Amino acid sequence: MGQIIAGWTVTAVIASAGGDPITFNKRGEKIKFWLPLGTSASDNDDLYPLLETPDIIIWASVFQGPGVDYQWFDRFVLTSPTAQKFGEVAIKRNxxxxxxxxxxxxxxxxxxxxxxxxxxxxxxxGSSTFFGWEGTSVRMEIGSRRHTPRLGGSDIMEYIAVETETISFTIQASHAGTEFPEDxxxxxxxxxxxxxALDMRxxxxxxxxxxxxxxxxxMTEKVAAMLTPPSQKAGFQVCGEECE
Structure with a gap:
């Protein structure tokens, strides 16, 4: 796998695509969007290019919640623009x-x-391991640290942090407390x-x-369509938890 390397440091949070998924435009306005759900058994059928920089592509997929308009990220795949694979992260169910x-x-x-x-x-x-890939600027840190309880009351947060010449970002697990604060x-x-995202260049x-x-x-038509809730699209059929 990627070669273990010395550590590095990243800076303050400046952008995000929350687990819901949401993001913010350059005016600071919150934007809610929906990715299409996978339609086949292919592992890559439901992956979409969330962000592509000159040195890394961040692919993402989502899963549906108790209603058709509930979505969260469940998987990220990291590749180079030439399709070299770096890593993959998925929410752990067991x-x-x-x-x-x-x-x-x-x-x-x-x-x-x-x-x-x-x-x-x-x-x-409080500790971590660092990896790098020869011939690229991609560096990855994998570790865990103390944090406000996120999953099952645990105060440990597992994470990966990635830095390249053009971007630094983290991926970590979280519960759906925003949507279900009492459940x-x-x-x-x-x-x-x-x-x-921690730093963008x-x-x-x-x-x-x-x-x-x-x-x-x-904005392309394909991305513009992601701004419309699934329940408001033509051909929508009522579908709840039985669709999961």
Whole structure:
């Protein structure tokens, strides 16, 4: 898998695509959007290019909640613009039974011949491991740290942090407390991933769904359609928890 490297530092939060998913345009206005759900058994059928920079593409997929207009991120795949795989993160539905194993996320990193390898254990709280890929500017930190309780009352947050020449961001797990503040069972049932940008450089070179929503790239019809709630689209059929 990616080569272990020395550490690095990132800066303050400046943009995000929350787990719902939401983002903010350059005027600071919150934008709610919906990604199409997968329609086949293909692993990549439901992945969409959330953001593409000159050195990394962030692909994302969502899952549906108790109503058709509820969505959260459940998976991110990281590749280069030339399709080199770096890693994949998915929300974990079943806690690991391996001592020291991941409890909140599943993380895969690319190894030799682009084969993805599942990481079995997560660094202890307050520590992390760093990886890099030869010939690229991509650097990744995987670790855990103390945090306001997010999943199941645990004060441990598992995360990955990525830095390239053009962007730095984190991915971490979160519960659905915003949507269900009084329902702990649903908070855990709809646990999801959050993506948060920490630093962005050469933003004018970015493409993908988010730059169009931010207003830094012209909005295509395909992305404009993502602003309409599924329940308001033609052909909508009532579908609740039985659709999950």
């Amino acid at each position: 806690a690991s039974t391996v001592p020291g194993g991941f409890q909140q996320m599943d993380v895969w990193l690319s190894g030799s011949e682009q084969r993805m390898q599942l990481l079995k254990t997560v660094p202890k709280a 702990v069972e649903k908070q855990l049932k709809y646990s999801h991933l959050d993506w948060v 050469r933003e004018e070179s970015y493409t993908g769904i988010l730059p169009e929503l931010w207003g830094t790239q012209p």
